[in-house]
Amino acid sequence: MNTKKLTYMAMLTTISLIIFIVELRIPTLAPIPGMKLGLANIITVYAVYTLNVKKVGMIVFARILLGSMFSGNISALIYSISGAVLCLLGMLILRKMIGKEQLWLCSIFGAIFHNIGQTAAAVFVMKTTTVIAYLPFLLVSGCIAGLFTGLCATYIIRSERYTMRSEETSR
Amino acid sequence: MSRNKVLAITAAVIFLGAVIWCAVILLKPKSNIVNITQDGTLLYSLDLSREKDRTFTVEYKDRKNTIEIKDGRIRMLEAECPDHICVDTGWLEDVPIVCLPNRLVIDHADKTDTDAQTR
Structure with a gap:
């Protein structure tokens, strides 16, 4: 890994961490554990469509570990990690089927996988199936948030292409 | 397609x-029966229609959760945890009250169980 790639990945991690920390200040709409906008996943979805598996994993896990330390809620780490693992696996498989223009669809599935992973971890940790009652609420909010983050990533990729093209023509 | x-x-x-x-x-x-579960074990099974108004605490690894029963309703009054989601949930209505850090769940018992009890 050369310096340029390392810097690029560090920058992506930093951006997603900043988004994550700003989002902590936004109060949650409903008192459902695990319900979040997940705006930091704009960078995750972007990375899934522009980088390889290893790099995406490194960016996401660095963000989750640092994010949980900064937010001071380390007990939530197991839920975030199990959600992220399932979400990344699902999105990396779907990446091959869904083109860049329909990226929002992949993002929605990512959110669905994340919610399922989270809930599975909660069932495992709490040793009760009661927490499954939260899954439908997480899925509804997750689908909407996933669509939003997916659309954000689509616009980033589109505008990036546009700037690259205009740079080429200006040369 | x-x-x-x-x-x-x-x-x-x-x-x-x-x-x-x-x-x-x-x-x-x-149902009126409420189960309080911690770490997979049932701590209390209360019939809210018969309970008197009171508050009590449940401990998990030196962290306390204070539960309040008032007018046949139940809620998490205080919790020593980082997120306080269980406190924000308010009175127990449709969704269970869950404290993830302290592994505490307050939920209605299944309707079928209580029917069997009352008959």
């Missing part, structure tokens, strides 16, 4: 399914 269409329809079906599932949970008839 293209693969994208199939996937888009799948996503829509999951979304609608989740909406219906939400409605089912919100509209389900609630």
Whole structure:
């Protein structure tokens, strides 16, 4: 890994961490554990469509570990990690089927996988199936948030292409 | 039909399914029996219609959760945890009150169980 790639990945991690920390200040709409906008996943979805598996994993896990330390809620780490693992696996498989223009669809599935992973971890940790009652609420909010983050990533990729093209023509 | 269409329809079906599932949970008839579970073990099973107004604490690894019963309703009054989601949930209504850090769950017992008890 050369310096340029390392810097690029560090920058992506930093951006997603900043988004994550700003989002902590936004109060949650409903008192459902695990319900979040997940705006930091704009960078995750972007990375899934522009980088390889290893790099995406490194960016996401660095963000989750640092994010949980900064937010001071380390007990939530197991839920975030199990959600992220399932979400990344699902999105990396779907990446091959869904083109860049329909990226929002992949993002929605990512959110669905994340919610399922989270809930599975909660069932495992709490040793009760009661927490499954939260899954439908997480899925509804997750689908909407996933669509939003997916659309954000689509616009980033589109505008990036546009700037690259205009740079080429200006040369 | 293209693969994208199939996937888009799948996503829509999951979304609608989740909406219906939400409605089912919100509209389900609630029993008066409330179970308080910690780390998978049942601590208390209370009949809210007979309980007097009181507050009591449940401990988990030196962290306390204070539960309040008032006028036949139950809620988490205080919690020593980072997020306080369980306190924000308010009185127990449709969704269970869950404290993830302290592994505490307050939920209505299944309607079928209580029917069997009252008959």
